[in-house]
Amino acid sequence: MSGTAGGAATGAATLPAAPPSLPGFDGGGRFALVIIAALLVWRLVLAASVPLVPDEAYYALWAQGLSAGYLDHPPMIAFFIRAGQMLAGDTALGVRLACVLSVVPASVFVWRAAALLLDDPRAGPLAAVLFNATIFGFLGMTLATPDAPLALFSAAMVYGAARLLRAPRPALWLALGVATGLAMLSKYSGAMLAGGFALAVLAVPALRRQLLRAWPWLALAVAVLVCLPNLLWNVAHGFETFTKQGGRITAHVALRPEFLLEFVGSQIGLATPLVFFFAVAGLLPRTADAFRDRGGRRLVLVMLLVPLAYFAVHALRSRVEGNWVGFLYPLIAVAAAAGMLAIEPVPRRWLGGLRRATVPLALGFVLALGVHALVPVPGLGARDPIARMTRGWPEFAAEIEALRVRAGADLVLADNYQLTAMLTRELPGVMVEQLDERARYRFQNLPPLAARTGTALVVSGYRPEPYLEAVLGPLTPLGVVERRFRDVALKPLVRIYTVALPPPAPSN
Missing domain, CATH: 3.40.1010 (Cobalt-precorrin-4 Transmethylase; domain 1)
Incomplete structure (x- = not known):
């Protein structure tokens, strides 16, 4: 018996060490910081070099006439653009600068939220990298559109919700109210995330008990107070922004389920295929052990699935533009990190291979997309959306x-x-x-x-x-x-x- 054990020990000593299951992430967050910093520099290069798209030029007009509201959207993007122009002038970089820089606090919020919700020290840096490396996380936080500030404040909402789950303090409720109001000043779809959180409060006992105190209700009041300038603007202008956005409701339109397939396909592309795969895996019951507790898993599930349910119903009758779901990408990054970490003990080599390939593949897509934006590939003609x-x-x-x-x-x-x-x-x-x-x-x-x-x-x-x-x-x-x-x-x-x-x- 002792000989067998000794032989095993000797043999083990001579074998090469097994490669890390998640290269770069097993040693802490330094590798993640390098990737996020490199992607930030890459965003700045593209922001300065690629001409504005028409919607950016339109929002840049808003920045020259700041207002509490506009026909199409709430005003946050106009203030972001004006801030960037004050630093870098009325250039392509100036128009986009604040949106690009907002990825830094957004990444911090995603990092900290994942660290609080998932039971693995690698979860925070992994989720932050995944958020940055998705096509939406990269492109949506580079272009000057309402999706960039919305993603930032949505990430703040997710972090605030995760903090409340761990320690429901009054100041956290008020901070969450501020983040919610700012998200809705960016785009009204921020209300969907707020609705998802409200249902999550009912689904998570630790949060549900808080409803007996004044602070959740004060947080709601704070959110309304932050939105009040835009609400008053709409009152003065016949609720025209609400009417325009409400015009997207399609209950009267005939069923066209092909749009649902298009919607799913767009999210596979914007998330990148493997991030999408692991985000779905991270929501399955078999990966529940990746979360610290059931409350955290319920929080992510409800906040994510409530808005997705609306978009799925909408897509049965009309097209859902891929970027409409952008405010959910902080949660998608957390879910994908959960999926990647939960399958670690599963003895299937193909799963391990997919997991190791997830970040490099996503970064490859981001690099290729950026190179094409700088120098569009010949031959695509009028089908090339970037050249178009x-x-x-x-x-x-x-x-x-x-x-x-x-x-x-x-x-x-x-x-x-x-x-x-x-x-x-x-x-x-x-x-x-x-x-x-x-x-x-x-x-x-x-x-x-x-x-x-x-x-x-x-x-x-x-x-x-x-x-x-x-x-x-x-x-x-x-x-x-x-x-x-x-x-x-x-x-x-x-x-x-x-x-x-x-x-x-x-x-x-």
């Missing part, structure tokens, strides 16, 4: 400017908000306005078209000519202008007209 959004705008605007000068027009009228925003950005010093949907530009205090005089250049890529003439009167065609990149035609192809203002008065 970012390329060809300066040349396109220069052609329109030449026609404006030739026609002697002092005003450009466009028929789409993205077209208006890009022409405004590319033609500084030229008055560019949208001829329809002028409620989008309340913050600019534009005079009505009926008060305009002189000649206007009409740039139309979306409205039919009869509509334009009904609004503006007789048009004089000047031709068409096509946006191109590498000899590939990109939308919009616009028709150019001149028109004499003011437009005719509407007939009774």
Whole structure:
């Protein structure tokens, strides 16, 4: 017996050490910090080098006219953009800077939330890296859209909820109320995460008992107080933002379940396939041991699944844009970390291989996406979404400017908000306005078209000519202008007209 044991011990001493199950993460958080810092630098390079997409140009207009509300969304993105412009000017980097830098506190919140919820010292750094390495976590925290501040404050909400589960102190409830209000000032879908947390409070006994105290209700009051400026703005403007966002409800639309498959596919892509796989695994009963206790698992399940249930129902009738789910990615990162850590004892080599490949594969996707954004791959043509959004705008605007000068027009009228925003950005010093949907530009205090005089250049890529003439009167065609990149035609192809203002008065 002793000989056998001794032989085993000797043999074990001569074998090479087994490779770590999660390379880089078994030694603590230093490896994670290096990855997050490298991704931050990569974001800054892209933010400074890649031209703005049309929605970013549109939100940059908001930053020039700060307001408590806008037709499309609450105002937080306008304040983020203005802060970045104060540091880096009205450049692509300045427009995006605050959104890029917000990934730092967001990563801290995800790190700390995972450390509190999961029963493994590697959970925090792993979840933070996974959040940064998903396509949404990388791209959504680089582009200047409402998704970036929403993801930041959603991560703060998840961290606050995790802290409350461990130690429900009054100050934590109030801080969670502030985070909730800021999330809703970023995008109204923050209310879905708040609703998920409210149901989680009922599902977790340690939190449910807190409802007998005043602090959860004070937190709700704080959230409403933070949102109050936008609520009052909506009251003063006929609740137009609520009406616009509420118009996405699709209960009256016929069933089209193919959109549900599209929705799932978009999340597989935005999460990257292996992160998605392990996030699903982390929500299964067999991986419950990854969590410190049942309360933490219930918290993640309810906060994640309640909004997802709404999106799934919505996707049965209408398209769900992939970025709409972005505010859930802090929770998805925690769930994916749980899935990766829970399968460690499972004696299946293919699972171990998938787990070791998860972070490198996600980083590979992020690297490839960034390189393509810097230098779009030839051959994709008009199907390339990055080239379609970012390329060809300066040349396109220069052609329109030449026609404006030739026609002697002092005003450009466009028929789409993205077209208006890009022409405004590319033609500084030229008055560019949208001829329809002028409620989008309340913050600019534009005079009505009926008060305009002189000649206007009409740039139309979306409205039919009869509509334009009904609004503006007789048009004089000047031709068409096509946006191109590498000899590939990109939308919009616009028709150019001149028109004499003011437009005719509407007939009774």
